[in-house]
Amino acid sequence: MSEADSVRPSDFIREIIREDLNAGKYDSRVHTRFPPEPNGYLHIGHAKSICLNFGIARDFRGLCNLRFDDTNPTKEEVEYVESIKEDVRWLGFDWEERIYYASDYFDQMYAYAVQLIREGKAYVCDLSPDEMREYRGTLTEPGKESPYRSRSVEENVDMFARMRAGEFRDGSRTLRAKIDMSSGNINMRDPVIYRILHAEHHRTGGKWCIYPMYDFAHCVSDSIERITHSICTLEFEDHRPLYDWFLRQLNVYHPQQIEFARLNLSFTVMSKRKLLRLVEGKYVNSWDDPRMPTLSGLRRRGYTPEAIRNFCDRIGVAKRDSVVDIALLEYCIREHLNKTAPRFMAVLRPLKVVITNYPDDQTEELEAVNNPEDTAMGTRKVPFSKVLYIEQEDFREDPPKQFYRLSPGREVRLRYAYYVTCTGVVKDDSTGQIKEVHCTYDPATRGGDSPDGRKVKATLHWVSAAHALEAEVRLYENLFMKPDPEDTEAGSDFISCMKPNSLEIMSSCYIEPELAGLRPGSGCQFERLGYFCIDPDSTDIKLVFNRTVTLKDTWAKIEKGQKGKG
RNA sequence: UGGGGAGUCGUCCAACGGCAGGACGGCAGACUCUGGAUCUGCUUAUAGGGGUUCGAAUCCUCUCUCCCCAGCCA
DSSP, X not given: OOHHHHSOOOSHHHHHHHHHHHTTGGGGOOEEEEOOOSSSOOBHHHHHHHHHHHHHHHXXXXXXXXXXXXXXXXXXOHHHHHHHHHHHHHHTOOOTTOEEEGGGGHHHHHHHHHHHHHTTSEEEEOOOHHHHHXXXXXXXXXXXXXXTTTOOHHHHHHHHHHHHHTOSOTTSOEEEEOOOTTOSSGGGSSOEEEEEOOOOBTTTBTSOSEEEOHHHHHHHHHHHTTOSEEEEEGGGGGGHHHHXXXXXHHTOOOOEEEXXXXXXXXXXXXXXXXXXXXXXXXXXXXXXXXXXXXXXXHHHHTOOHHHHHHHHHHHOOOXXXXXXXXXXXXXXXXXXXXXHOOEEOEESSEXXXXXXXXXXXXXXXXXXXXXXXXXXXOEEEEEEOSEEEEEGGGBOSSOOTTOOSBOTTXXXXXXXXXXXXXXXXXXXXXXXXXXXXXXXXXGGGTTSOOTTOOOOSXXXXXEETTTOEEEEEEEEOOSBSSSSTTOOOTTOOGGGGBOTTSEEEEEEEEEOGGGGGOOTTOEEXXXXXXXXXXXXXXXXXXXXXXXXXXXXXXXXXXXXXXXHHO
C-alpha cells in the first residue's frame, strides 16, 4: 500500500492530493504553505486554514511552510508577524526552519517582471487610478485598452527601471500584464503587477519603492518554494486563471491552486476589517479580548489548542458557503476541558448560609475529588465551617415547579460535605431582601453520603466564608445577538447587533483557597458553573478569572421554558 | 443582460449509478455526590421540472435560488 493509500481522504482537497500522488505528479511530493498577510491578528478562520495546510503535510508526510505575504508595506507590521508566529506555534504546528517572506523574493520577482516586459507581456502604464477604473469597463461591459499598452519593449524596460529608481510619485504609474481587456474575468483585464509605494517595509526597509501585487507575488512565491498544492479560499477562484497565466508565461515550476470555503461562525464576525473595527471603535478592549474570535482572544478566554484543532477537524472542508453553529465550538472546548480540567468550588453571587447546629469555632477539612473523569488527578482538602456562601440562585424561598435546590424545609447536599436542611431565612427589615439562610446539618452525612440511604434531589457547591478567597470573575457571552450579525436593517451594520452585556464583571466572588495555587493560564472547572481560567490581569492580592464556557444548564433551560409559558 | 462558484436534516460534513449516514443542536428517557459527564431513543434533508437507467443525491437537460468579482488590498 502506498503512502497515499494509507491516508483516507476526509475532504475533497485530500482526495485531489491522493490522486496526484498516485499519478506521480510533483514527483509524489506534498508541500503546502500557510500564507498570512501580517496586517492583523489570526482568528479561528485562519485556524481552519492552518489545520488544513499543516494537517495535509502531516497526513501525507509532506511539508508546510509558514510564509508571510508581505507585499503591502502600508498595512503590515512586525507586531503582527510576531503574533502570527506565536499563534501558529500555540495551535501546535511547527514550520521548522521554513519561515519565509514574500519580501525575500523581491529581487527574483523584479527579474521576472523584467522578463515579462522583454517578452512583450507587460507594460508600464501612466493611467491614473481613476482613469484605470474607467478603462477597466464593468462587470457586463468590456474594458478599453490603455493608450500606453503599445509602448516599445525598450521604453518599458527603461520606464520600469525608473519606477524602481524612485523617479515617479505614488500612483503615477504601474506595471501591467498585457492580457485581455475584453475578458469576462476582470482579473484578466491587464491587471497591475507592480505599483509605486514610497513606503518603509518592515523587512526590506527603504530598498524598494515599487511593490508587487498579490496575484504576481503569490504565484511566484509558491513557485519558488516548490509548493505542490496552493490552498486558498473561494474568493480567489477567479484569480486562478491569472495565477496560471503568470506561471505559464514565466515558464517556471507551477503549483496547483485549490480553493475551499472560508469559515463563518454564528453569532460572530470574522473578517479582519470588522474585527479591526471592533478594536478601534473600543467595542471590545483589545485584539485578545476574550469575546473576540481571534486565536489570542480564544486563548485568553481559556480555549485550548486541542479543542480548536478538534473543532477544525469536525467542521470539514468543502466549497459551499456555510455558517458553523458556535455551539459546536463550545461543545469542543467542553469536551476537552471535561477530561482535563481540575474541579473547584467557587460562588459567583454569594448568599450567606449559617449552619445553626454546627460548633462556632470548628473547621473541618473535607476531601474532594479533583476530577471525576480522571481519578489519577487525585483529591484535595476543602475547609468547612459554620458560615458558608452558596449561590444566590440555589435558594428560593418560594420554589417554582421542578426547582429542587434549597428552599425552606428542604434538605440538599453540600458537595463533599453534609446534608443540610433549611430552617429559615433572615431578611433585611427595610428591603425585605434575604440576607442569610439558616440551616441545620446532619453530622451522620459527613462527606456527602447518608448512611440511612436517604436521597436528596440536589447537590450545591459552597465555600467556607472564613476560608474563602475573594476574586473577580468575568462572564462572557456572544458579542452579537443574531446568528448573522450582518442581518440588519438598511442603513445600519453589524455594530447595531452587538449585545449590550456581553461582558459581566463579578467583582466579589468567593473561591476555595486551593485555587490560589492554580497556575496562570491553566483552565479549571468551577463545579456546576462552567470552565474558567486565570486572566493575566490577576494580581498577587486578587485573582481574576475568565469564564471560558458554561456547563450545560438543564435547569436554566427548564426555567426559560416556564417563563416563556407564564 | 459579463465571468467564476455553490445548492443534501435546524447547522456542518459524508454517500463518487445500488438501503441517504455521522456530528452538533433540539426533544424524551436512564443514570448520577456537578440539573455536569455518560448512556439510550426520537426528530428532520437530496432546490424544482423533464430525461437516461432495472435502479439517480450522483449522469444529461431546462429552470430557480444563493455566494464571489469592476483596489495601484490580500
